[in-house]
Amino acid sequence: MRAMLAIARNTLREALRDRVLYLFLGFAVLMLVSSKIFGLLTVGDEGKVIKDLGLAGVQFFSMLIAVMMSVLLISREVDGRTVYNILAKPVRRWQFLLGKYLGLLATVALNLTLMALVMVVMVRLYSGEWDMGLLFASAMILLEMAVVTAFATLFAVLTRPMLGTVFTLAVYIIGHVAEDIWLLTQHITAGVTRPIVAAIYYMLPNLERFNFKTEVVHELSIPPGEIAVTIVYGLAYTVLVLVLACVRFSHKDLT
């Protein structure tokens, strides 16, 4: 556990050295400029626009970090051969991989927290309310990013960085249109195709499950049961993908 945390800490430090936090600055500037512009363009509730934009920005920038950094950081260790130095110590391969994953997730979480705070302050400035629901929606985005980062880690040990990026992006997109796969099952009348498509739907990550933006922006109530199941779903999916990644990484030829 200690070794894993040490790797996670180093990964976070490395990401910060790579100026990942610049993305946070980018987000802050985007929020400031666009809020001003949208304030001029819209008629009515500016707060809604700022919340929508803020949450979309938090999600987009977090996804960028999760996809780009995770694929790069693992391959960099392998390509730069630094992985040998670490694995020569009493560190198991799965510990190394999970340490990397946790470090990357911490990077995403740090950025996301800063972005969420900027968003809450911006909303306070424009609409005069402290909307803590935005922090809940951001936490759910973090859970989504935990799943996406787990996939990125899996693809990082399965394939080359460029392909890994493409595959992770594909998972991200498919995850957000998964509902349409379910709709497809409704149009298939009979035969084996329908259960196959339905099985695919259930197995694919449904990232829309973590999307509580509409509920938060419109201040709708969310059943606690739904939140609980969503958290279990996100954690279970993350662990599942990480287990697969660890299994693959433990047998991977690193030479």
Add this chain to the structure above:
Amino acid sequence: MTRSVAIAAVVIALLAVVVTCEVILHNAPEADPLGKRLLYLPSAEVLRLVSLGNDGLMADLLYMWSIQYYSQFDFREKFLYLDTVFNLITDLDPRYFDAYRIGAMIMSVQKHGDPNQHKEAIVRLYDKGIRAMPEKWEIAEWAAWDAYLVLQDTDQAVEWMGIAAERPGAPYVLQRLYGVWRDNIHGWTVEDSIAHWHEVLAGAETKTEINLATSHMYDSYVTLHRRSLDPMLRDYFERTRSCPESWQELVDAGWLASVPTDYLGNPYGIDTTTCTMVAHKKIRWD
């Protein structure tokens, strides 16, 4: 040095070419510059897919664009695809209150075309909003005022105000407005009115609310009582060729069992010049 200057010159020249081309293309006349942009407007399903879970932001962008777009029109022109655009926005975010409000407002200002069609489009848009936000009274109230003031359709206004008044958290004044508006249109009987004001009175909490409801209830009962008492006075006048000075005369003559009283228990009066019933509403407002 010379090479750097040459590269800089090439970059500037290319930039000039790019900007010039854009200026030419931008200023080239188009047959239907406004309509063309909307011709290939994607459906809500497509936009929802493309937005990857950010339907609300997509609706915001389309809403802001629509405000800029329709502000280019003169109110005598045909507002192209107005219905379609605001339907699309509200498909993407069915709880977008401003989109219903501003959409209906834009629809109401256009003078081109059939006013009935514009009105139908406004009603459709508001009905959609009222359905999409079943717990919100605000949208129904806004719709009711628009129907009352802009569309000048009292029946529609009453229907929407009734919906607003029934929704949870609706301010007391909406129930009162609903009652007043209904009292003013045909098809709303005095019995309906009395039943409504009984309901309102049951829910009234403050002294002012109670007094207002009582006042309306009083008026409704006056209307109800006038229905039987005025014809009775007319009959009495025709038989005796004189108007009674008081209701007691009618009681004594066996026309009434007792002196009729108003909702508050005070006896009615008689206007002997017109020979009609008179009510003296006395409500303490302090």
